[in-house]
Amino acid sequence: MQLKLKISLLICLFGAAFFCSAQQHPNLILTKKGVELIRNSKATAPLFVEVLEVTKAEVDAEIEAGIFVPVPKDMAGGYTHERHKKNFFILQKAGNLYQITGDEKYAVYIRDMFLEYATLFPKLGLHPTMRSYATGKIFWQCLNDANWLVYSSQAYDAVYDFLTKKERKNLEKNLFRPLADFISVDNPKFYNRIHNHSTWGNAAVGMIGLVMNDEELIQRALYGLKDDGLDDTMLDNDGGFIKVEGQNQAGFLAQLDYSFSPDGYFTEGPYYLRYAMTPFLLFAKSLHNNRPDLKIYDYRDGILKKAVFSLLAQTDANGLFFPLNDSQKGMSWNAREVIAAVDIAYADFGNDPELLSIAVKQNKVLLDGSGFLVARDIAAGKTKKLVQKSVVYRDGAEGEKGGVAILRENNVDGGEICAVVKYSAHGMGHGHFDKLSYSLYDDMGEVIQDYGAARWVNIDQKGGGRYLKENKTFAKQSIAHNTLVINEESHYGGSVKKGEANSPDLYFVDIEDKDCQILSAKEQHAYDGTEMHRTLILLQDENFRNPLFLDIFRVKTDKENQYDLPLWFMGHLLSTDFDYEAKTTELKTLGTDHGYQHLWKEAAGKPANESLQMTWFGNSRFYTQTAAAQKDDELIFARGGANDPEYNLRHDPVFIQRRKAKSTVFFNVIESHGRYNPVSEIPLSPFSGIEKAEILQDTDAYTVTRLTHNSGKIWTVAIANNNADKMAKHEVKIGDQIIKWTGVYHLSKK
Amino acid sequence: MQLKLKISLLICLFGAAFFCSAQQHPNLILTKKGVELIRNSKATAPLFVEVLEVTKAEVDAEIEAGIFVPVPKDMAGGYTHERHKKNFFILQKAGNLYQITGDEKYAVYIRDMFLEYATLFPKLGLHPTMRSYATGKIFWQCLNDANWLVYSSQAYDAVYDFLTKKERKNLEKNLFRPLADFISVDNPKFYNRIHNHSTWGNAAVGMIGLVMNDEELIQRALYGLKDDGLDDTMLDNDGGFIKVEGQNQAGFLAQLDYSFSPDGYFTEGPYYLRYAMTPFLLFAKSLHNNRPDLKIYDYRDGILKKAVFSLLAQTDANGLFFPLNDSQKGMSWNAREVIAAVDIAYADFGNDPELLSIAVKQNKVLLDGSGFLVARDIAAGKTKKLVQKSVVYRDGAEGEKGGVAILRENNVDGGEICAVVKYSAHGMGHGHFDKLSYSLYDDMGEVIQDYGAARWVNIDQKGGGRYLKENKTFAKQSIAHNTLVINEESHYGGSVKKGEANSPDLYFVDIEDKDCQILSAKEQHAYDGTEMHRTLILLQDENFRNPLFLDIFRVKTDKENQYDLPLWFMGHLLSTDFDYEAKTTELKTLGTDHGYQHLWKEAAGKPANESLQMTWFGNSRFYTQTAAAQKDDELIFARGGANDPEYNLRHDPVFIQRRKAKSTVFFNVIESHGRYNPVSEIPLSPFSGIEKAEILQDTDAYTVTRLTHNSGKIWTVAIANNNADKMAKHEVKIGDQIIKWTGVYHLSKK
Secondary structure (H helix, E strand, O other): OHHHHHHHHHHHHHOHHHHHHHOOOOEOOOEHHHHHHHHHHHHHOHHHHHHHHHHHHHHHHHHHHOOOOOOOOOOOOOHHHHHHHHHHHHHHHHHHHHHHHOOHHHHHHHHHHHHHHHHHHHHOOOOOOOOOOOOOOOOOOHHHHHHHHHHHHHHHHHHOOOOOHHHHHHHHHHHHHHHHHHHOOOOHHHHOOOOHHHHHHHHHHHHHHHHHOOHHHHHHHHHOOOOOOOOOOOEOOOOOEOOOOOOOOOOHHHHHHHOEOOOOOEOOOHHHHHHHHHHHHHHHHHHHHHOHHHOHHHHHHHHHHHHHHHHHHOEOOOOEEOOOOOOOOOOEOOOHHHHHHHHHHHHHOOOOHHHHHHHHHHOOOOOOHHHHHHHHHHHOOOOOOOOOOOEEEEOOOOOOOEEEEEEEEEOOOOOEEEEEEEEEOOOHHHOOOOOOEEEEEEOOEEEEOOOOOOEOOOOOOOHHHOEOHHHHHHHOOHHHOOOOEEOOEOHHHHOHHHHHHOOOEEEEEEOOOOOEEEEEEEEOOOOOOOEEEEEEEEEOOOOOOOOEEEEEEEEEOOOOEEEEEEEOEOOEEEEEOOOEEEOOOEEEEOOOOOOHHHEEEEEEEOOOOOEEEEEEEEOOEEEEEEEEOOOOOEEEEEEEOOOOOOOOOOOOEEEEEEEEEOOEEEEEEEEEEEEOOOOOOOOEOOOOOEEEEEEEEEOOOEEEEEEEEOOOOEEEEEEEOOOOOOOOEEEEEEOOEEEEEEOOEEEEEO | OHHHHHHHHHHHHHOHHHHHHHOOOOEOOOEHHHHHHHHHHHHHOHHHHHHHHHHHHHHHHHHHHOOOOOOOOOOOOOHHHHHHHHHHHHHHHHHHHHHHHOOHHHHHHHHHHHHHHHHHHHHOOOOOOOOOOOOOOOOOOHHHHHHHHHHHHHHHHHHOOOOOHHHHHHHHHHHHHHHHHHHOOOOHHHHOOOOHHHHHHHHHHHHHHHHHOOHHHHHHHHHOOOOOOOOOOOEOOOOOEOOOOOOOOOOHHHHHHHOEOOOOOEOOOHHHHHHHHHHHHHHHHHHHHHOHHHOHHHHHHHHHHHHHHHHHHOEOOOOEEOOOOOOOOOOEOOOHHHHHHHHHHHHHOOOOHHHHHHHHHHOOOOOOHHHHHHHHHHHOOOOOOOOOOOEEEEOOOOOOOEEEEEEEEEOOOOOEEEEEEEEEOOOHHHOOOOOOEEEEEEOOEEEEOOOOOOEOOOOOOOHHHOEOHHHHHHHOOHHHOOOOEEOOEOHHHHOHHHHHHOOOEEEEEEOOOOOEEEEEEEEOOOOOOEEEEEEEEEEOOOOOOOOEEEEEEEEEEOOOEEEEEEEOEOOEEEEEOOOEEEOOOEEEEOOOOOOHHHEEEEEEEOOOOOEEEEEEEEOOEEEEEEEEOOOOOEEEEEEEOOOOOOOOOOOOEEEEEEEEEOOEEEEEEEEEEEEOOOOOOOOEOOOOOEEEEEEEEEOOOEEEEEEEEOOOOEEEEEEEOOOOOOOOEEEEEEOOEEEEEEOOEEEEEO
């Protein structure tokens, strides 16, 4: 794919004279054609007009208040940081307003502010905070300087023709070019990586390069720095490696090659994909407008389109992103970046009418040609309801590093049950030690949660808004996730290096049968000499109000271990069918390391039978876990918040099934069976419909589990553990009954 | 007021022959006139038609499913309980449908179900659960039997003319009359009390009496049982006294006399007022329709109207009731009972158009004449926006037992800051030991919370849905509220008897000046030889984004005591300006009794200065408490959930300012100063605008406090502690400055 591109580039370079002489402004994101369209048919797009009015009011108020370009001093959340951040957003908006309304006051405002920056910038040394692996000048980190340039390029493009040649020369010489050099050649650690930070850097350099028609900057943006002098051991602030071993390409095209899997999955997860989408799409759109021969939208079989759709797919029923890896919860498709992604994807990737339904929920559009199209087509009644489907994404640039699956099925309340299964690569500096973990959602939100990151983004009181130390000591650790932890030690021993070198393997998956969506994956390297094998099933059956979620977690080893299977249930414990002893007057931590030091041990008990149940209440719903148990299992209730003197963590509950054994298997079922609201005070189906969960057989070759309904109905699941051949024939004997099947698994009901 | 009523009653009795012969059906809640109006002008009331269709679908499905009248067996939440409960709701709805649609299938269904009840009822002994102070027959408690009869009376009224005389005789002889006798003469403890339970009993007996035209039942409903044989020491299930000393009247009119203060405040609080409103309004409306000479709506200067409006006033910006005393949180004006109250109040108490705005939010109306009027007038555009005003309610039948004040002021986000100050009587069996406590709300909900009750209403897994033992050991205790606790002992030593015998006194109040709403109350009896005096101010000032809440809590005594002032802040601690030592690996309880045994002590510190600050984040908002401090104060962070082996309690955080002293004063300020949302990730005003809070002087005569803004601006509050005369002149010397004022308090700013 690289070759084709390079040829395009050559053509482009030869044709540069043509492009240069013909270059018009604006043509970066907002284009002359877009401006004309907007001016002529505004009335057909009421949502666009609304945004236009709101933006006008906002920018007019800023113009009224005056220009503030303070000497940089503060961390995120502090005055100078927030002011410069506001400036670049307002600059970009003012640019669009100038083009759309033709009112010169906006151009004057931009010019005057840029001139102040051009005066200030040459005097700036590094930002005084010096707390980043790549300290910026305007902000505490280069990343924010790059943000500034991505937005300011658009403003510059908008007023390019308004400015005098002399003004442009001043700005380019004293501000834009030196800033572009600063965040690239002066900061290779920041600029020359495969990382969302670098993508911002590449886009910033490339976009200002396009406006200035500075071919050197454009090349640097596309292909990175040639000699960056970086080695493989350098770390960023989040503990991620700067360089990936054996990967030496950089620049925007390399980001497209290495940031995404062939399916458009982004290894850091959707929270960062959302953040990265802005430079990806803005620079790509700028290239699309200015270097059409590059065919950037077709690059890697349309990887950008795939990425946008994978971003939108990684949301719950309310549009909140799944908090995989380092993610602040609450981020949703209402975010500025997703509004941009939806509008650009609609305009440039085939006018998918389901995107309009997201835009309707966002109730905002971009103030440019894409946003105009979206608003116009919503008004024209083209919106189609968004239907989120089950989907399986491969991870790794070649699709070779496991993946993430999202299994969805409708529930009785008109919403859905959605399981997010993570058997992906480590996720670089933002990765968590959560191999084979899952989280579960319904239309009310989280049912079984992933903790997300220990960070309060931009909130100064919490470590200046950066990642907190508990992010490493707790949020990244395996016990903070819904996956197996052996001997109280995180996967890969908590080593990022080991984590990045390995990943789980998909064993098999079938999401075609909506009534039985099944996924099975194996992890061989998280613990030496140990295979972890998890099979997860979303099962729809008329005997249950909602789809059930079945979890069969097998571990194979020669060693005697302690296994902990945590369930981060969201809500308040209602009841258990086993006795436990609660610590009523004194609490101690559950352990001393790998995240265990952050858990208070509240209670522990033993199963009363060979199957156990616990019921909780959350989100106005009743949920029950039914699990197969062994008589010596220890059943633990714990809660976050220990060893947390600065109150950085949430105090969420967790239920842990602990077992000491060699090879063993855990089998449990999550059931959403009823609801209650405090206004009617009428509980609907507050009790589980399941009688028991059992393991009928577990050998190296086969695992057979059984689920019994209160009515006596039985579901049996048999899995061939070491043969993924769809045509292979299997047979197991359970008591005097023989189960025969073809393929990897078998589900029977009677 | 009793005399006038009795004369009306005599007139009514003399006129009984007339009423009897002229008696028509339906005339209880739904009337013949109402039915005609509805039938003729349905089209003008679309919301009513919607409710009609939904109700039809619901009742038709029940008719389709068949009649189920099981032998009573289960507690609340169990099958037989929920089935009988459903039956009475469906019966009432079917009755209205029969009248409105004229379709006889509804009458047939009612008749057949009633006949089954008439067969079952004579065979029933007491309900087998035997867990109530007044066990029922159809349900586990008489209360639910009374609910059944209140609704079934309406169904009987609706089909009265449809039934044969023989059928009516059967039903009255085998079902209605014996049930009415059972819940009254057979259960004086239930029936002959001043309590919401008895109000249901009175209404049930009275309403069936009106339909049957049974004057004996009507008299019994209005005046209670003559000789009930009850003594003053009996308790109900909730620990409340059955009889109040010296109060011997009973029946519906006595409920009206003693349940409400002259302002319509209900001593048990809004959660129970909501519940009690149904029998109050339904029976009152039945009397209004059938015994107009009683002028029941004019009784006690229109006490029922006052009660409805006080109910609606005791809600936060989202219509949720303040959880005073025993209340399950989440109850709101969307409750069935409040829909009924709003509709009846609109129809019968003067067509207040603000009520329509609540009905619009409820999006439901009663399926009768009142509901029709509401729906019609909404469609006619008569709705006016509800504006909740600050209000002060007296408590006690004569208004002599303190009260509850609700102070409201707009905030910058288009919502409000609302303080609920409780200096009321104990609240009978549902009362809490929370003298001079407050809770604080904004448009997002709770800011400083009242715990509410430790109960999961109707949720079988939690003690059958009844009050949990932690309700007594924690939720009722003083430390669970935002008020002063002395020597780790609850107010009145936790004695209901002492609590009922005493109440705080209003010292002064002024809510006329919207910018400075102030209330001051004293409590003399909660601790022997100790006066507690709290002054609370809602202060609007241009220097702050939102109104501030000032709290000056003075305690006067000769003894050396330990004082704890808890702040039940809702949210996550962000920062403090003082150091504290956190318990990182081991937690112990804060105390051993009076609720302290349910708190984990998480951290403790000392103030760094003479003023302290703590900032928390909740509801997407930043809040800061600034408090005057003494150097030996202990500053404690604790959390609920200790000694709670069944997970009955929420694990909420609390901040406690602890001081050892004789007479002393606490002064603190709550400031809502900023906001943040996880989508934009931009914090707005995350830091407090206050520099410090100080006490300048505290003598028996005067308390003077000062608040300093970061800008240097100063607010001084001076209070005369022992002279509530509005014309009295005062003078205090602070350093070399003299403050002079007239009246109880003085607020100055400079």
